[in-house]
Amino acid sequence: MSFSVEEKIGFIRTALGRIYPEPKSELIYDSPFQLLIATILAAQATDRQVNILTKKLFDVCPDATTMSVTDPETIRDLVRSINYCNNKAKNILAVSKKLVEEYEGEVPASRDALESLPGVGRKTANVVLSNAFRQPVMPVDTHVHRVSNRIGLVKTSKPEDTETGLIKVIPEAWVIDFHHYLLLHGRYTCKAKKPECQGCVLRDICDYPDKN
């Protein structure tokens, strides 16, 4: 039995939507600024750490203008609870200052402008562009890349090609959900080393040859 990519997409959305919680970033973060900062902080950190931290952080400085004039030590102490605390504390402060100086305190809706901010690479830029500005781009991290290729949604070695491949086949309204679902599926089930294919809800539609 083989499935078209379109059939797989529908199947995945239903199956993963059942087992993973809804993506909540857009609900928690009520501005592009907060989404941007939270996404920078989220790299290499756990969701739990970031949720706890941003709650406190955005109490103190909810927007770029406020953060840009906040005592660096205050930010450093707040950020200390998660990975790369020194770099990240420095980065988000520098980001807020640059936003104030060059973009009137607002988050720019362009890839080049976003990627010029410290701590913001392609993936983080794409999260902001798709989530806050509804642009048709797909954030691709290693999980999304690996899972998409194993299932057979795309066949590519470069994450950048996965990005363009996925955006062609995933309906625009589903992009944010898909990023979330594929990320969690890659982290917890379709792991790089020991994928847990037995019991995987995508087993029936997956191309991965090494099903245990």
Added chain:
DNA sequence: AACTCGGGGCA
């Protein structure tokens, strides 16, 4: 293209 970064999680 390969390496580094810092600390959490897990074998």
Added chain:
DNA sequence: TGCCCAGAGTT
């Protein structure tokens, strides 16, 4: 206890 992680940045 020691290996792995997962993005961004640097060389």
